[in-house]
Amino acid sequence: MSSLRAKIQDVFNEPACEQNRGKDAKARNKGCSKPLTPGAAAGGCAFDGAKIVLQPITDVAHLVHGPLACEGNSWDNRGAASSGPTLWRTSLTTDLTELDVVMGQGERKLFKAIREIKEAYGPPAIFVYSTCVTALIGDDIEAVCKRAAEKFGLAVVPVNAPGFVGSKNLGNKLAGEALLEHVIGTAEPDDAGPYDINILGEFNLSGEFWLVKPLLDRLGIRVRACIPGDARYVDIAGAHRARAAMVVCSTALINLARKMDERWDIPFFEGSFYGITDTSDALRNIAELLVKQGADPEILGRTEALIAEEEAIAWKKLAAYQPRLEGKRVLLNTGGVKSWSVVHALMEIGIEIVGTSVKKSTVEDKQRIKQILKDDNHIFDQMAPRELYAMLSEHKADIMLSGGRTQFIALKAKTPWLDINQERQHPYAGYHGMVELVRQIDLAIHNPIWRQLRKPAPWDCQPAVRQELPRTKSETATLHVVQEFAGTTAGDFGDR
Structure with missing residues (x-):
């Protein structure tokens, strides 16, 4: 137990975090x-x-x-x-x-x-x-x-x-x-090269990393280890021979990235593969780090060529959705890296962000959101279910992106909902992932079921007033017979 206590104290004292360095010893021991x-x-x-x-x-x-x-x-x-x-x-x-x-x-x-x-x-x-x-x-x-x-x-x-x-x-x-x-450092790979990298904090949700890895393969960049998404034990054991690293979710494995840098000189940066701009920036940063570590500078030119090609393809596909989604309002009830990366991605195509949760985000994540949105009023730490329901039922958002726990709040408010957390069924990373995210939002918002669902129920509608037309003599006679028949009783029939 004493060794565990020492590990916990060591984790709380994280020099790679600027906010943590600024704390006093007592506040640092409490963690974030x-x-x-x-x-x-x-x-x-x-x-x-x-x-x-x-x-x-x-x-x-x-x-x-x-x-x-x-x-x-x-x-x-x-x-x-x-x-x-x-x-x-x-x-x-x-x-x-x-x-x-x-x-x-x-x-x-x-x-x-x-x-x-x-x-x-x-x-x-x-x-x-x-x-x-x-x-x-x-x-x-x-x-x-x-x-x-x-x-x-x-x-x-x-x-x-x-x-x-x-x-x-x-x-x-x-x-x-x-x-x-x-684990790391217990096996020596026999094929280490100048273009080997590690990806830390990538979980390959719904196969997302498989949309990014082909881009790296085309640049001749080999992923030595993706920790933990679709990883193999021997790859992680030899991860210490990578030349650079990218941290996707800093709140998870920033301590691992820092200590690998200290022990084996593997520089790292924090990035995201959500959205066109962020994906392009991530590819550029990877190439620049590899060049600093001794790789051929020609990879920088190949990276820019690849980015230009992929961005052109993605924007061409997104052009079909922009007229249908421009000005649509999105409420994000998520956290972590998605709280700012998905915000940036959606704003690129003209979608308005009416609110984003920062429940599990770091201080750096919150600062990025403020830089993107330019308004603190759209940022909330945690919103109670009642407040979420009120916001959606008042039609302040056209769709909510969140996890499965809050989907029924949106459905009760008759508002489209899309799963963006770890239970999601569609990959949203990289250029193709961004197109898929926009496509799913478009399908959800314009699904005809919502128009049917929002119509008032038949029993809530006021009955239409019919205009009485003049009756003919035969119709009047028939009506009298019906009324006379309705006034009879079972006893009348028995006597007859």
Whole structure:
């Protein structure tokens, strides 16, 4: 536990963050995330954050040492995609019970589980995750992992991030520390070159990174390791031989990027692949960093040629949507890097941003939003469901982009909604991803179902007043017969 405490303090003291450097020692030790409320871990605990960062490593066995519920609640927390191995989708847990805790069988059960995974799957590595229960009862997963690695001849990596130590963001960073301590630098690639890079904080949601990687391939840039999206263990083990790195989500793995720069001289920058301008800037920054690290300067010209070609294609496709979407109002209820990158991307085609959430954004993210929107009134830290509903029902936005948790607020307000968080089904990164995002917004806003849904219900409509026309003699006689018949009773018929 003392080693875990030291790691947490080290993560909070992050020199790569300008705001963190400006704090005093007491404020720095508190970190940037809000403390967890006991029993309210739905927003993500440290264990959940560590699992998010490491589970997309696709050929690794991920073993959760704790009760069954911990694995059940964290298994499908990201819609990452794999181009090959499927072992990462296999749910593995020691499934500790009350009897195991009372009898002190946790470590023995963990060792047995590692052996069974080795025999059944033969993975290149096993990641073992500590949880609240096993940390509180004092199971030494680091000692067990070390002994199992010696016994079975494979890498067994302890991930010491029990949920109670902090928020999901802290778990992200502790996962990066585990990679740095036990994985990165343990294998030497035999094909290292001057155009090798690392991408950190890219999760390949819905296969997004597969829209970006072909651009890098055309420039002759090889992704040594994408951490964690569609990653392989051996690639991450050799990631220390990259020449430059790009950090996609700084709140997750900024500590990993900084320490790799300190140990192996791998400079990094923070960028985004959302939107045309941001994608182009990211490609330029990658090329410039590689040149500074010794690559041939001719790559700068090839990069500009590629950017000009891809931007022309993307803008030609987007031209068909601009007349239909220009002036449309979008409410963004998301966070992190998307809070500013998607804002910039949408404004490029004339869409108006009426509000964006900065709930999980860093101070740098918030500053970028202010520079883009030029107005603090469109920025909110957190909006209650009632306020969201009021804003949408009053038609202050034409569509809301958010995660699945708030989709029913939009549907109740009869407002189009598009999933932009980790559960999304469409990739939105790169040039083609931007076109797809705009296409999905257009489909959602102009779906004819909304026109039908917003019509008043038949029982809410006032009945139309009919104009009485003069009746003929035969019609009048028929009416009298009907009225006379309506006034009769069953007894009348019985008497007859």
